[in-house]
Amino acid sequence: MASVEISGLRKLYGDVVALSDINISVPSGTFFTLLGPSGCGKTTLLRTIAGFHQQSAGLITIDGSSIEHLPAHQRDVAMVFQDYAVFPHLSVRDNVAFGLKQRRIPAIEITRQVEEVLEVVELGKFVDRMPHELSGGQQQRVGLARAIVVRPKVLLMDEPLSNLDARLRVDLRAELRRIQRDLGITTIYVTHDQEEALAMSDVVCVMEGGIIQQAAAPIDVYLRPSNRFVASFVGANNFLKVENLKGESVLKCCGGSVSQHLPADPAGPVVCALRPEDISVKVDEDPSSFLNTKISIPVQIKEVSFVGREMEIFATTDNGEALKAVGRSDSNVIALPIDSRAWFCVERENLSFFKDNELGERV
Amino acid sequence: MDFSIPRHRPDFWTWITILILAVLCILLILPILRVLTLGFVDPDTGSLTLGNFIEVFTRNYYLNGLKNTLFVGVLGTLGACLIGIPLAFFTTRFLIRGKTLISTLAILVLVSPPFISAYAWIMMMGSNGVITNFFDGIGINIPTIYGAHGIILVFSLKFFPFIFLMTQTALNAVNKSFEDAAENLGCSPWQRFVKVTLPLVFPAVSTGAIICFVLSIADFGTPAILGRGFRTLSTIALSAYRSELGGPPTMAVTVSILMMAISMIALVAQRRILANRRYASSLTNLPVAVKLSGWKNAAVHFFSHGIVFLAMLPSAVVVYTSFLKTNGPVFVGGFGLESYDRIWRDAPDAIYNSFLFAIIAVTFITITSGLISYVIVRRDTKAAAAIDFLMMVPYLVPGVVMAIGFVTVFRNGMPNFFGSAVLLVMIYFIRRLPYGVRSTTSSLRQIKPSLEEAAVNLGATPLGAFVKITVPLIFPGIVVGALMSFITAINELSSTLILYDAGTITMPVKVYVAVLDGEFGLAAALSTILLLSTGACVYAVFRFAENRNSAFL
Numbered sequence: 071m072a073s074v075e076i077s078g079l080r081k082l083y084g085d086v087v088a089l090s091d092i093n094i095s096v097p098s099g100t101f102f103t104l105l106g107p108s109g110c111g112k113t114t115l116l117r118t119i120a121g122f123h124q125q126s127a128g129l130i131t132i133d134g135s136s137i138e139h140l141p142a143h144q145r146d147v148a149m150v151f152q153d154y155a156v157f158p159h160l161s162v163r164d165n166v167a168f169g170l171k172q173r174r175i176p177a178i179e180i181t182r183q184v185e186e187v188l189e190v191v192e193l194g195k196f197v198d199r200m201p202h203e204l205s206g207g208q209q210q211r212v213g214l215a216r217a218i219v220v221r222p223k224v225l226l227m228d229e230p231l232s233n234l235d236a237r238l239r240v241d242l243r244a245e246l247r248r249i250q251r252d253l254g255i256t257t258i259y260v261t262h263d264q265e266e267a268l269a270m271s272d273v274v275c276v277m278e279g280g281i282i283q284q285a286a287a288p289i290d291v292y293l294r295p296s297n298r299f300v301a302s303f304v305g306a307n308n309f310l311k312v313e314n315l316k317g318e319s320v321l322k323c324c325g326g327s328v329s330q331h332l333p334a335d336p337a338g339p340v341v342c343a344l345r346p347e348d349i350s351v352k353v354d355e356d357p358s359s360f361l362n363t364k365i366s367i368p369v370q371i372k373e374v375s376f377v378g379r380e381m382e383i384f385a386t387t388d389n390g391e392a393l394k395a396v397g398r399s400d401s402n403v404i405a406l407p408i409d410s411r412a413w414f415c416v417e418r419e420n421l422s423f424f425k426d427n428e429l430g431e432r433v
Numbered sequence: 434m435d436f437s438i439p440r441h442r443p444d445f446w447t448w449i450t451i452l453i454l455a456v457l458c459i460l461l462i463l464p465i466l467r468v469l470t471l472g473f474v475d476p477d478t479g480s481l482t483l484g485n486f487i488e489v490f491t492r493n494y495y496l497n498g499l500k501n502t503l504f505v506g507v508l509g510t511l512g513a514c515l516i517g518i519p520l521a522f523f524t525t526r527f528l529i530r531g532k533t534l535i536s537t538l539a540i541l542v543l544v545s546p547p548f549i550s551a552y553a554w555i556m557m558m559g560s561n562g563v564i565t566n567f568f569d570g571i572g573i574n575i576p577t578i579y580g581a582h583g584i585i586l587v588f589s590l591k592f593f594p595f596i597f598l599m600t601q602t603a604l605n606a607v608n609k610s611f612e613d614a615a616e617n618l619g620c621s622p623w624q625r626f627v628k629v630t631l632p633l634v635f636p637a638v639s640t641g642a643i644i645c646f647v648l649s650i651a652d653f654g655t656p657a658i659l660g661r662g663f664r665t666l667s668t669i670a671l672s673a674y675r676s677e678l679g680g681p682p683t684m685a686v687t688v689s690i691l692m693m694a695i696s697m698i699a700l701v702a703q704r705r706i707l708a709n710r711r712y713a714s715s716l717t718n719l720p721v722a723v724k725l726s727g728w729k730n731a732a733v734h735f736f737s738h739g740i741v742f743l744a745m746l747p748s749a750v751v752v753y754t755s756f757l758k759t760n761g762p763v764f765v766g767g768f769g770l771e772s773y774d775r776i777w778r779d780a781p782d783a784i785y786n787s788f789l790f791a792i793i794a795v796t797f798i799t800i801t802s803g804l805i806s807y808v809i810v811r812r813d814t815k816a817a818a819a820i821d822f823l824m825m826v827p828y829l830v831p832g833v834v835m836a837i838g839f840v841t842v843f844r845n846g847m848p849n850f851f852g853s854a855v856l857l858v859m860i861y862f863i864r865r866l867p868y869g870v871r872s873t874t875s876s877l878r879q880i881k882p883s884l885e886e887a888a889v890n891l892g893a894t895p896l897g898a899f900v901k902i903t904v905p906l907i908f909p910g911i912v913v914g915a916l917m918s919f920i921t922a923i924n925e926l927s928s929t930l931i932l933y934d935a936g937t938i939t940m941p942v943k944v945y946v947a948v949l950d951g952e953f954g955l956a957a958a959l960s961t962i963l964l965l966s967t968g969a970c971v972y973a974v975f976r977f978a979e980n981r982n983s984a985f986l
Contacts, residue, residue: 122886141444142889143898149890155883159905172892213887220891 072133072223072256073098074119079128081114081280088114090280092128096224096258096273101250103259105267106277107303112260115277116226119258121145132223143172148217152229154209156201156216162188163197165212169220187219190249207238214246218253225250225257231266243270264304268292276300294422298341298430301422307343308393312423339426340433348420349395351383351403352413364415369393371410374403385414445895450808450816453801457823460863464838465693465830471841472690476683485687495669499691502665505581505656506649506695509588513645516589516740517596518638522626523733525604528724531738536598537975538741540985543594544967545748546924546941548654549960551587552948553747554578555658556754579661587659588649590744596641598985603637604630609718636707643703647696651831653927654941658948666692667927670833674840674931682837689834696829748964755957762952772958780959782936783943787963790854790939791923794861795869798922799915801862802869803907807899809870810877811885824867832927835864839932853937857929861922868921869914876910877903912977916970917985924963 074096081089089111096102104112117123119130121142130137137145148169157165163184170180188194191211201209210230217225230246231239247270250257261267267274268288275285276299284296295301302309352360360366369385372392381404383395395414397403406412423433475482489495520539524532557564558578568575578586607630615629616622631638653667660668666688674685725733758769776784809821827835839860843851851859880903888898904911926941933942940959947956974985 120886120890122889142886143892143894145890146892147890149887151883151887153881153883155881155887157884157887157902168888168893169891172897216887216891 071098071254074102074224074256074258075129075131075134076115076119077129079115079118079130080126081111081118081123082126088280089118089125092282094275094282094285096256098256099254101247101257101259101270101272103261103267103271103274104277105261105264105274105304106283107262110277111280112262112277113228114280116149116228116258116260119224120147120149120226146220146222147224147226148220148222149226149228150210150213150217150230152232154206154213154233156204156209156212158201160201161197162193162199162201162204162212165201166216166219169216173220183219187215190218190252191215191245206234207242210234210242214249218249218255223256225255227257227259229261230259232261232263239266246270268304274304276303278303294432295343296432298343298424301343301424301430306346306394306396308346308349309424310342310344310387310391310393311426312340312342340423341426341430343422343424344416344420346382346394346396348416349393349397349414350416351395351397351400352415353402353406353410355413357413360413360415365418365421367393367414367416369412369414371406371412372408374406376404385412446808446812449804450812450814450820453805453808453820454816456801457820457863460859461823461826464835464842465826467841468686468689468693468834468838471681471683471686474681474683476677476681485683486690488684489687489691494664495688498664498666498669498688501581501656501663502650502667502692502695505584505588505665506646508581508585509592509649510642510645512585512589513593513596514638514642516593517641518600518631520593520597520737520740521600521604522630523737525601525720526722527730527733528722529734529737535737535741536601538745539594539597540971541748541968542591542741542744543598543985544920544924544971545964546654546926547587547591547652548658548926548941548945548948549751549963550591550747551584551655551658552944552953552956552960553750553754554583554587555948556750556953557746558583579659580663583659584655584663584665587655588645588652590747591655592645592648593740593744595644596638599637599641600634603634605720607633607720609720612720613718639703639707643699646699647829650692650695650699651833651927653831653833653930654945657945666695667831667833670831670837671927671930674833674837682841685837686841689831689837692831692834693829696831700829751957751960752964754953755961757954757957759954762950762954764954772954775955776958776962779955780938780940780943783938783940783959784962786854786937787923787940788966790857790861790937791919794858794865794922795915795919797858797862798866798869798918799911802866802873802914802918803899803904803911805866805870806874806877806907807903809874811882824870827864827867830864832864832925833931835860836928836931839928853932853934856932857937857939860928860932861925864925864928865918865922868917869911872914872917873907873910876907880906909977913974916974916977920967920970923966 074094076092076094079089079092080087092115094102104115106112114123118125121137121140125138132147157168160168166184166187167180170183175183185194185197188197191214193208193211193215196204196208201212204212210233213230227246231242234242243266259267259270268291271288273285274288274291276283276291278299284291284300286294286296291300291304295304298309301307352366357366367387369387371383371385373384375382375384376399379399380396381399383397383403385393385395387393393414403412424430425433472485473481473483475484489499520535523529524535529535554562555578556562558575559565560577560579562578565575565577576582611629611633612625615625620628651667653671656663656665657668657671664672670685670688670692673688674682677683677685724730755772756768756770757764757772758767759765759771759775805820805824808817809824830838839856843856843859884902884906885898888902889895893901924941925939926945929939929942930945933939938946940963944956944959944963947953947959
């Protein structure tokens, strides 16, 4: 168990900036997730911590001591790989024992620890199997057992579940989290799957373009995204142009009929974000019953697709902006002909506002 | 995946890279540079001059050698194409019985040394050959094998497997839909072959052709044995070297530069032509082999089996001859083991030397090629790219040239510092190293780098990860590489001829000398031993290689 501090970390490949001024603090025992689209730098950051890349600038410390001078094999940070990286020529036992042998632990002790850790990952019966006799999920359990058995200071996981099928992914997700909690091991986890990140983490750190966009508890990242990128990447979001009139923002699409006071007076243009699941669709109802209590946007229905548990409604506002709503399936809505009129209604507190510039900070 | 370690922290692999570069500098670059510079030096005054090249390009002796080399090189390659392409097409597009046998025999032809087939043809069609005498007996005077046409025949039958195996691989990877589309658009089968199939496999054909051409240019044994006054650059280079013993080998070196230039120009030209011809093809629609019937079926079978039979004939003749009863150099009729008896009396040292030098060289090749392929595959540095490029050079430098380079570097001014045995092991090492590197490299490319990273992450040093994880995983590739370099090392003739002395004679040299002396029985018995060890290695390669054909190319 150990805490990890990263400050001012930069990584350049020639002129390309892979990581730019990374500052992270991972308290001891935390499950810390790096979330972002491919190419955002999350794997580069993880591999830099592991020592497979050398940073161009900045400091990585574990429990207060810098690890920059340590080569990868002396860092004591165990990694779980996306492609499992289970040694194909070694049995499950020898795979798990590999790190212990490197640490010159007595043979009897190795046997005991290997069997113990294989029970933890529920592979007790497979100790003498060869990797090719195991399924993908079982191989990844070997990868996990091999990493945690050496009791590393930090556990690094590079998209460990992404090569597994959907159902197994969800099962193993819960198991990973359980084992991590039981051992109390500081974990840095890389994924591009936001659901995975939100479900497992103590802290979600959203990255894009080699820059940390937001690091916060999952619920805060979801409800209070710090900028427009986080708002669109974590969960889905609709963005509407807003006319910014001296602190009073007006949703332009509604011709002034929908107005909203902004908490502060931002300089420059602003966009409004509303999540599809916060939108309720009203058809054939008397508008006067909700017009004053909710933000109500008149729209034209373009497509309704029924995907089972829910339905997705695609519509356009009167000035042509596209909106998507998601809701519990309703046969009245599904039956709507294309181009029919409806209202999209949202509670005022569910609206977020972001600057309409490159950074897109929250207003 | 980038696995580079920054400059300020040199690790194990950085030191290995430096070591490899140092070895390549001494054993590869230095000899070639010495050859290149000596060609521009006046042997008498020691000043810089173009006079040597002027002499080569004005004297008929050299000019004819150049013309002859190009003549047999081009026609030999053409012959190999005319044999190899139809054979590849027949075996992939038609159902042929004994297809595996054909491939296996083609591989055996590929790896057996050319000078053996050259002299086997003498026994069949030389002045006193079996076939010559047979036709003589019924009153027909057929031309002997000596001269340009004989060399071209031997080259064609010896080098066609390169074209055949490469084209076969390419034909198996052509999406059948292309051919179907051509037919659908109105092409006859012949038009379809010429307009669609052949262009699609052109990259493979031309790569095979360039290998044939480069090997033909470099080949020493065939023109030396069959030439009879028809001299090529390789035989000229060796005679020049011998006549210049004592002084700087200026003319030998100048001719060598010319040979390297021809190989280089051919390779660059082929690369240029290929540059815009890379046809990626998805294998959704695999080509199928059609069953022929009637005379077509018979003709295709006759051609396919006839070719490999003809190509294997020299080896068969050699083995057969080795069991003929002899009295000294004379065949006295009937069978006997006198030839083998003579080996034990006359040439045990040749057998011992051949195996000793080859095994030592291959041991070094095996270790070095494991390290080199790791650097080439895993390290994304300029030095790694340079090593990768340098691994192509030994293919392009004829053995005679490399040996002359070795003499000028290692025997110049330090007599007896390096004995012949050491020089021979070193030259086998550097000339056959690419065979080992190529095999281990292609094995290593299939191993995920994350496996080594996992080992390092769990506490293994870079060397520890290499030994415990990488080496066991690429072991088949290492074995195939070792076998391939062993086959080519033990059959080496041209550079050995320049470097050997009384105590370091090898089997190929002994065969060559015996053939020149008319000692065909002795030559046959030694050649049989060579062929047997080669065949045993080929069998072992089949056991270890994942793709048996590509292991040999």
